[in-house]
Amino acid sequence: MTIVGSAVSRVDGPAKVTGTAVYAADFALADLAHAALVQATVPRGRIHTIHTAEAEAAPGVRAVLTHENTRPLPWAPRDPRPGVDPKAGERLHVLQTDEVFYNGQPVALVVAETYEQACHGALALQFEIERDEGSAVDPEAVEPEAPDDQQSSMGDLDAAMRDAVHSVDVTYTTPGHSSAPMEPHASIADWDGDRLTLRGSYQMLKFNRNELADSLGIDPSNVRILSPYVGGGFGSKLGIAPEAVAAALAARQLGRPVSVAMSRPQVFETTMRRSETRQRVRLAAGGDGRLTGIGHEALVSSLPGEAFSEPVTQATPFMYRGDNRTTGLRIARVNRTCAGSVRAPGEAVGVTAFENAMDEMAEKAGLDPVAFRKINIPAEDPSQHIPFSSHKLAEALDEGARAFGWDKRRAEPRSVRDGEWLVGMGMASAFRVNMVVEAEARVRLNPDGTAEVETDMTDIGTGSYAVLSQIACEMLGLPADRVTTRLGDTELPPGSGSGGSFGASSSGTAVFLACEEIRGRIAEALGCAEGDLTLKDGVAVAGNRATPLAEVLGGRCLEAEGHVEPGETSSAVRQATYGAYFAEVAVNAVTGETRVRRMLGAFAAGRILNRKTARSQFLGGMTWGIGMALTEALLHDPRHGQIVNHDLAEYHVAVNADVPQIDVLLLDERDDWSNPMQTKGLGELGVCGAAAAVTNALYNATGVRVRDYPATLDKVLAGGL
Amino acid sequence: MQPFAYRKVRDVAAAVDHGAREPNTVFLAGGTDLVQLLQDGIARPDGVVDIGDLPFASIASTIDGFRIGALARLSEVADHPQVRARLPAVAAALDETASPMVRNMATIGGNLLQRTRCLYFRDGVSPCEKRDPGTGCGARRGRDVQAALFGASEACVATDPSDLAVALVALDAEALVVGPSGERSIPIERLHRLPGETPWIETDLAPGEVISAVFVPRDAAGRAQAYTKLRHRASFEWPLVSACVSLAVVDGIIEDARVALGGVAHKPWRAEPAERLLIGRTLDAALAREAGEAATEGARPVAGNAAKIPLLARVVARALADAGGLP
Ligand SMILES: Cc1cc2nc3c(=O)[nH]c(=O)nc-3n(C[C@H](O)[C@H](O)[C@H](O)COP(=O)(O)OP(=O)(O)OC[C@H]3O[C@@H](n4cnc5c(N)ncnc54)[C@H](O)[C@@H]3O)c2cc1C
């Protein structure tokens, strides 16, 4: 393969940087009305009076929608909900009830001629909400649920801990996180009779269409969603958010298209958050440092009734060896913004805390952290006793360590000083489950030698346009400018959607299969086997005969659909991706400020489809890791449960100055089990433990373990710097 | 956003006139703070008077000091060679302010009068005595590390977020003001008030008074000075805590010391115990640390902001060490 794998630039890049790519809220529809969501200000309660007169009289306001005047919806949630869709509960039941479940919940919609008028009208709306004093906003203060299917145990961990030569029993906490995509959620709803077209910013259109149809009680075939460009999602756009349902209701009520765009605080408050976690990690090892026991138990939170809970221990069953294992998840039900998937749900925080504990154990056992991990790499999945589909953790550790200069690390904490800066190195392994999900795509080869790829797959900034085009170019032997990829439209064959790092593998395989079928038909026409066919620059070569494609097609199109579904292989082998992070940090001995000086990640994620977009995913993932390690935390008010730092001024994602030179090594790997392209997912692997490399380096620099993320300067100082 | 009347004025008299005669009127300079407050419905003026065209943008070094126009952009002032050479604490405070994009829009006067970053004030809905008098204070028992350690009242625990103001207080600068009753100057130290019972009254300015310039006495340039700021991320964040020190040192002895603290009070806070400790002594690392501890005297934590107290001691020690050229 020559096109697949190379560092091809995004085909959609020029449209994005010149502003011609149209995002959800930017569609200019005739007669478009604009609306603003109004939110509750109590964590739980009942709305008993809404004073709408002033808002209704405000300039430009056309309607004020509340539960009192909005069409009741049947609300028949699909059962079972798709696993990637966390929003099983009442959150989409917008404007249907006087009940408030969390602070910030949308309770009204003000529709006006302009966005500014809608916002002004929203300010004029007065509510009387009775607060239910039984609300719970602190996950540590309620008795959590412990669902049976979330607890698992093998061997006897307590005995292993008792008998261990070295043991670690530590608790780490991580705060809530917001996905904070660059493009705030927005929807424009437009009805034509019974048919609804929604221009939105969503990741998983085939599910989103069903969700919207279910919420409105209409047939999915009457719903079309368009999301040609999505300015980041990171999980917050896996499922539809309240603004989509509100826009649809308002557009129907007013008989004209309605746009609902969220403000930045509304993205924080009404979409979803990554749950905070409290994680107890227990490790037992023999004198040689080999693990005999592993315990990983976590407390997370979500809204009452929600199906999703942060799968903190998702990777724990297969990360390291050990015969005695316990994992568990408890869920505190709180009246806070719904918890949901934020980039790498589970591993982002779970692997992070676990890799901190591994660092603590390496020190106890007197082993280098890289060597300690290597001796604990299992030969097979230690929980299910099935083989790994491919597994290059050892290679990632070795190559990463070599490229980083890990051998220069001083094991003794606090032994390197640069002026008033204490300098240290740390590392962590990366783990993330690999998934392939059902996907379809259509490929059409035209008589003029162009081709089109079509699927409702989305590009959420990840590079789907680029890689799907590349696959078709490669398979059909066409130069890049002859292939057009159309995405983000539910009228197109249902792709995988973007989520769980499965997008490129799943939708890519569908495109691959469609192309394979086209190749088969060409081979048939030429009377050769598909394997003997070479397609290159619009010419089909079979044996020693070269035929222009136009001639083969004879004026007709060749069209094929590819369809992939996860098969037996998903349970016969353990499929996952691996990597290793290395970080060097400097900590100011006077002020406690921590600055990451350099960082490197080495990753093995199957065949790499595009080295450029793949690298970008890892750079982004590690940047998230830096934010998670040092600055990012959602803060909830202790009394009312609202998110108090609900914008980018106060929710501190890493800025340029926080992010140093980051190097990415992409290991050569083929996974024969995953799919015909031998790829695995990689959009999330960059954040699955990255923060631990930073905080392990912080410890190596200072001798201070901050077990309560993020490791802000006050905590570093309090640790006895 | 509440509808309001917008006017652009060409001369000072017109600005003053509008401001003095029409109640509930605000001035618009670079708009980086005011426009946000308008959009969020936190500022609800009836009139907005755009003063962007007034002749207040020049930066001049005169025989008795520096005159920095109120409409000079933060980036211009930070890059001004005289400012960099003679008032390094001012340059440092501006370098650490916001981002290059914001600094290119924001003005000196607007920076001094930007409103608090109190999360409960800014959310537009929580009880807030400053935004909506009579509703009480959401922050005092809430969760906001930004809350004040000094000079707060039961009514309000907000802090002033400006970096520049802290440096200007340490350098004993003044605001030059034009108003209905003519021109006057106000020491920056007295420009902002403590919240007391009336947190919505934030400054000493009377209706219609416009800041025309900031004046920094020439003496400031001769003083050892440094501005140090601590925050969570490396850039683009208001101060968690900050300190500016300016020392008049004669033959190795500190003859006068001004220590101003940022992020801890409703105005730049003079750390008088630290100043007293420094005067008459020779600066060394031990004294810097001692003064840092002294600067925390009287700190009263609320709303989960106690973590700032040890940071305060460190930031003062750091600023002193920088000012004194200590390693
Ligand atoms: C994302 C972001 C980050 C920031 N980070 C920091 C930071 O780290 N440190 C920091 O110090 N600041 C920071 N700021 C604040 C920024 O410095 C101020 O918003 C800016 O300086 C205000 O200046 P302006 O000209 O835009 O004022 P405007 O927004 O136009 O006005 C602000 C206020 O000042 C009044 N005003 C303006 N000029 C005059 C005058 N001449 N006379 C009388 N009244 C006047 C206005 O009426 C208004 O009340 C940040 C701002 C943003 C948006």
Ligand code: SF4
């Ligand atoms: S501290 Fe002041 S500004 Fe903040 S909520 Fe209380 S009264 Fe309002």
